[in-house]
Amino acid sequence: DAKTTQPTSMDCAEGRAANLPCNHSTISGNEYVYWYRQIHSQGPQYIIHGLKNNETNEMASLIITEDRKSSTLILPHATLRDTAVYYCIVRANNFNKFYFGSGTKLNVKP
Amino acid sequence: DVKVTQSSRYLVKRTGEKVFLECVQDMDHENMFWYRQDPGLGLRLIYFSYDVKMKEKGDIPEGYSVSREKKERFSLILESASTNQTSMYLCASSLSPGSYNEQFFGPGTRLTVL
Numbered sequence: 224d225a226k227t228t229q230p231t232s233m234d235c236a237e238g239r240a241a242n243l244p245c246n247h248s249t250i251s252g253n254e255y256v257y258w259y260r261q262i263h264s265q266g267p268q269y270i271i272h273g274l275k276n277n278e279t280n281e282m283a284s285l286i287i288t289e290d291r292k293s294s295t296l297i298l299p300h301a302t303l304r305d306t307a308v309y310y311c312i313v314r315a316n317n318f319n320k321f322y323f324g325s326g327t328k329l330n331v332k333p
Numbered sequence: 334d335v336k337v338t339q340s341s342r343y344l345v346k347r348t349g350e351k352v353f354l355e356c357v358q359d360m361d362h363e364n365m366f367w368y369r370q371d372p373g374l375g376l377r378l379i380y381f382s383y384d385v386k387m388k389e390k391g392d393i394p395e396g397y398s399v400s401r402e403k404k405e406r407f408s409l410i411l412e413s414a415s416t417n418q419t420s421m422y423l424c425a426s427s428l429s430p431g432s433y434n435e436q437f438f439g440p441g442t443r444l445t446v447l
Binding site (some may be wrong): 257264265266267268269272310321322323324325326 | 337368373374375376377378423425435436437438439440441
């Protein structure tokens with residue numbers, strides 16, 4: 224299963240775009256990239272996922288490089304409520320297991 | 334909205350006690366999961382189930398067992414609690430197997446074993 228590498232923490236000013244990078248250089252061709260976030264004292268929350276193409280939903284955009292070895296989650300207008308730990312996950316080939324790493328702690332500051 | 338509920342938010346038990354953590358989902362999901370979360374280690378999968386009475390070991394099943402007698406309920410059992418099982422326990426559920434089935438998580442149970 225592909226491992227992911229994320230920065231430990233990042234800061235972002237309120238109202239600005241937050242760009243969270245993730246490296247997954249050993250990803251296999253049929254593995255998806257998922258992003259979840261976890262706000263303090265809550266369970267993880269699904270944000271978005273993708274395979275090859277860029278994806279956008281009401282929460283965020285996901286940009287996956289052409290070689291699929293890295294991706295970036297973009298929160299277009301970060302708010303204080305977006306302060307959380309963001310996990311980049313590559314779905315395991317084995318059934319529905321998700322491997323969560325340590326994630327990136329995003330601090331949105333006023 | 335999918336709702337995953339866990340029986341307790343906080344639990345304190347003593348070493349050697351048998352502990353039951355209950356999880357219920359209301360969206361008729363096939364799959365259910367138990368994770369534990371520890372600082373610096375992220376989430377680690379303990380057990381999962383893809384159908385009633387079916388279970389599969391995750392990455393760290395030692396010291397735990399599970400029970401799925403009904404589709405909506407998945408129980409995690411600590412047969413004899415130990416201090417190293419002090420952790421945040423998260424339950425999740427998802428639809429039938431597929432490449433893009435997101436997992437829905439409960440609020441977590443913070444278990445302290447004294």
